[in-house]
Amino acid sequence: MSDDGQASPATQPRNPPWTRDELILALNLYFQDRSAAGNDTHPEVINLSKHLRALHIHPKVVRERTNFRNSNEVGLKLANFRAVDPSEPGGMASASALDKQVFNEFANDKAALSAAAELISSLGESLPPPSPHDADEEYEGSEGKLITREHRHRERDGKLPKQKKAAVMKKTGKLACEVCDFDFHAQYGELGKEFAECHHKKPVSEMKPHQKTKLDDLAIVCSNCHRMIHRTRPWKSIEELKSLLNESEV
Template identity: 35%
Template sequence: MARINWTRDELLLACALVVENGWRELRPADKRVQNLSKILRKLPLHDGAAADPKFRSPGSVSRKTGDIVTARLGYHGVTTKGGQLTREVVADFTKRTDEMLSAAQALYAGVASSELVRVPAQEGEGALGREGQLLRRWALYRERDKPLRDRKIQAVLEEGIPLQCEVCSFDFTTAYGELGDGYIEVHHRLPLHISGVTETRIADLALLCANCHRMCHRTFRGESWRTPAALRRQMRKSV
């Protein structure tokens, strides 16, 4: 089969394994490598590739852990040709170890639950952040869950709070009259790779207008998310 490049999601899991192994390469016989091989073959990233037994085999996973080790800044020895994306992910793990490990744990949990691998592509996935494509897709999917959205809106209305954007105070009813009545978008205050895969509480959700929601999710300088509070501060600076 033709060579299939590693995605950021796959590298996220492989690099986490290397970090947890003390930044040392892992061999094909290692059970952790064999387990990761099985997980990578399940990810909905390369249509039909898993039909080939060589795809993300323990041997290929082991070689990638070697690429990761040699891509680390300060490595003394012969470097392998792991590619630019491998170097970028390694740099992210070096600078933001806890955050990247949390993202890997969330990705593992998503695969274990079987929900993540069933989530279809979502409108607005956009450019990738450090956490990769699948966690971003899963977060958008969960935010668009209608029963969850309805519960949040109902809770706000019962408190007598108007349905308006928590960042810019935009009110759809005020702007559009009856057409906008009851409309608002729902956003997780923290993304999955920060909060971990938990049962979503109403308090974990924010109400946003479409523009502010997109800005909270927009990838900028490697960051694919920002909290509503951070976005509000950004707006004040730009005024």
């Protein structure tokens, strides 16, 4: 215990593993300036450390630890990326499987990496902490949990999903899945009346800042098809999943 009553670094709990969101931000910095790898005094390493501590990814009690994503930890993470970078010698050989996965996904698409990092940064301090709905989600987009959370928020919340369902009901008289044609009302009677999920067809990462969601951006889907759409990276389109379903029925 230090003189100010705070736990010393040696006695503080172990930090949580790096998330995909955090790794995207770190990898983006790595490609911007490889000299930052392993350098805990580099100005951009210090800035990223402050930013990671402010993001609403981990609980506040974790982010307030003095050793959480400090400049030393950030510098070492960049050194992990150097170790898996075939164009760079050296680095820290303790890179995780997720470190390697994120590196391989974005090494040849730095424009997508930069766009994802920018969106994560803009969402990270404005999105509220995860809700129970977010906590039990078993999938996330390649851009990370924050962007996935924003995507799911657009699918579930606000007036637009209700307006989409009302428009489809008025036009077709039912809420049939656009992939498999499953109709909850037809299957479950009154219990399933006007029940369906909305899928946002355009990933948030592909939308321009402040771009509003339109009714045509939403699709009516059943719960199973919605899960299948989001199960892979990149997420499958309505057309791709429908084609896959048709092939399996042949």
